[in-house]
Amino acid sequence: MSGSIYVILSLFVVFVSRGESLRNTTNTTTCLNDVNSVKELFHPDRYDKAMRPCEDGKPVVVSVGIYIVSINNIKESKMEFDMQVYFRQTWRDPRLAYDGLNLTDKEYIGFSPGYVWDKIWLPDAYFENEKEGKVHTLMRKNQFLRLFQDGTVYYSTRLTLTLSCPMVFYDFPMDSQKCNLIILSYGHTTQNIIYKWLTNKTETSVLKNELVIPQFDIGKIETTSHVNHYTVGDFVVLTLYIHFHRRFEFYLTHNYIPAMLVVIISWLSFWVDRDCAPARVGMGITTILTMTTLIIGVGQQDLPVVSYVKALDWYYIGCFVFVFVGLCEYSVVNYFSTKHGRYLKEQHLKSVVSNLEK
Numbered sequence: 091m092s093g094s095i096y097v098i099l100s101l102f103v104v105f106v107s108r109g110e111s112l113r114n115t116t117n118t119t120t121c122l123n124d125v126n127s128v129k130e131l132f133h134p135d136r137y138d139k140a141m142r143p144c145e146d147g148k149p150v151v152v153s154v155g156i157y158i159v160s161i162n163n164i165k166e167s168k169m170e171f172d173m174q175v176y177f178r179q180t181w182r183d184p185r186l187a188y189d190g191l192n193l194t195d196k197e198y199i200g201f202s203p204g205y206v207w208d209k210i211w212l213p214d215a216y217f218e219n220e221k222e223g224k225v226h227t228l229m230r231k232n233q234f235l236r237l238f239q240d241g242t243v244y245y246s247t248r249l250t251l252t253l254s255c256p257m258v259f260y261d262f263p264m265d266s267q268k269c270n271l272i273i274l275s276y277g278h279t280t281q282n283i284i285y286k287w288l289t290n291k292t293e294t295s296v297l298k299n300e301l302v303i304p305q306f307d308i309g310k311i312e313t314t315s316h317v318n319h320y321t322v323g324d325f326v327v328l329t330l331y332i333h334f335h336r337r338f339e340f341y342l343t344h345n346y347i348p349a350m351l352v353v354i355i356s357w358l359s360f361w362v363d364r365d366c367a368p369a370r371v372g373m374g375i376t377t378i379l380t381m382t383t384l385i386i387g388v389g390q391q392d393l394p395v396v397s398y399v400k401a402l403d404w405y406y407i408g409c410f411v412f413v414f415v416g417l418c419e420y421s422v423v424n425y426f427s428t429k430h431g432r433y434l435k436e437q438h439l440k441s442v443v444s445n446l447e448k
Contacts, residue, residue, distance in 0.1 A: 128199065131186055131237075132209040139211045142282055143183040143241075149281060152181045152213045154273060154328055155288040159248075161301055161308070164334070167392050169257050170221055171269055178246045179213055180288070186210075187241035198238045203231040210235070212245065213283060218272035218327075222252040259393060262400040263341040266309070271330040279323030287313045287328060305340070309333030345384065345402060349409040352380050356416040364423050374417030381410045 131137065143150045157176040164171040188199075201207070217223065225247055226232040232248035255269035275283045301308050312331040317324050356377040359370045385406045393400075399407075 128206070131188060132206065137185050137209070139209055142211055142278070143181065143185065145182075145184055149284050150181050150183075151284050151286060152179055152215070153286055153288045154179055154215070156271070156330060158301065158311075161303055161332070163252075164255075164303065164306060165392070166257060166259075167394050169394065170252055170254050172250065172252050173271070174248070174250045176246055177215075177249050178244070178288070179215065180242060180244045181213065183211065183241045183243055185241065186237055186243065187239065188237070189239055196239075198236045198244075201235040201237070203233050206235065207233075210243070214276045214278060215273055215285070216276045217251060217253070218274060219254045219270065220251055221254055224250050226250065257394075259396055259400050260398060262393070262402055263336055263345070264338060264401060265336055267306075267334045267336075269332050269334065271332075273328040273330075274318070274325050278325075280317060280326055281323070283326070285326040285328050286315060303334070304337075306334040306336055309335050341402070346405065349381065349384055349406060352377050352384070353409050353412045356413040359416060359420065364420070364427055367424065370420045371417075374413070374420060377413045378410075378417060381406070381413050385410065 155178040157178070159174040159176065161171060161173050226249070234246055236244040238244070251271070253269065253271060255267065257267050259265060273285065275285065310331075310333045312333075314329045314331070316327055316329075318327045356374065359373040362370050362373070364370070385403075
């Protein structure tokens with residue numbers, strides 16, 4: 091009986107091992123077929139990466155999406171900011187349709203940076219207001235490419251960009267700034283490439299509460315598209331606008347309230363006896379020096395030098411005038427008080443002299 095059980099178990103193990111071997115062989119064969127099919131797609135006889143996709147002579151339409159991961163380092167002094175994004179492009183290349191190959195059971199084929207990237211046509215998008223930029227390469231390049239059955243290509247890259255942002259500070263620190271990201275083709279006019287935004291709006295922005303910036307609140311995120319005319323031709327320009335609203339709390343506690351308290355302190359000198367000149371002059375000079383320190387120092391070190399007066403400057407000017415007038419008031423009071431004292435002394439001397447003469 092035990093011998094029969096042993097034989098049955100042995101046969102079971104053999105059948106299981108055989109099935110696993112057949113499965114592995116099938117998987118290996120499938121993978122090899124996929125590799126061969128991909129090689130056939132990019133064979134030089136049927137595909138030339140130097141040529142753009144072309145259907146009936148029409149320009150290729152490249153849809154662009156941007157997923158904003160983070161925004162930081164908003165530098166007013168340099169008028170720039172940093173932004174990390176997933177930059178996504180999609181277009182259709184009929185030459186890469188694999189309907190007739192042995193890949194029809196796959197929704198798409200995914201590629202990491204490697205073999206295919208040197209063999210496929212890619213758009214030449216660039217960022218017009220970029221100062222610096224990089225593709226993240228920790229572990230491997232943060233890029234991927236997907237090829238769908240009808241030849242649609244989906245291309246995504248993780249980028250960190252330093253972008254210029256012209257700013258206006260008339261209302262500082264109650265100002266709002268409008269920064270942008272400008273995208274267009276470097277070498278292809280509208281006769282060859284037409285850029286447009288993806289219709290899915292979630293591709294161009296993230297939820298506002300997911301982005302936290304210490305000094306600003308993020309307002310609207312807008313996208314526009316227009317055609318620019320250059321001497322070499324017409325180019326489609328995509329623009330992503332980001333509205334920043336400055337948070338006022340920091341400047342309230344570090345600028346507005348201290349300046350207000352300095353003005354109040356200068357007014358306290360009105361209750362000091364006018365004959366205590368050292369005390370009143372000391373308070374006046376101290377408050378003027380304190381206001382001067384606030385004007386040239388606190389809260390504006392990171393701002394660029396501009397030729398116009400900001401809202402905070404007007405507030406400081408008003409506070410400085412109040413402090414200065416407080417010191418001038420004592421000078422006027424002291425002058426007339428001294429003059430009146432001399433007049434009283436002269437009258438007293440005259441009365442004494444007249445009494446002596448009598």
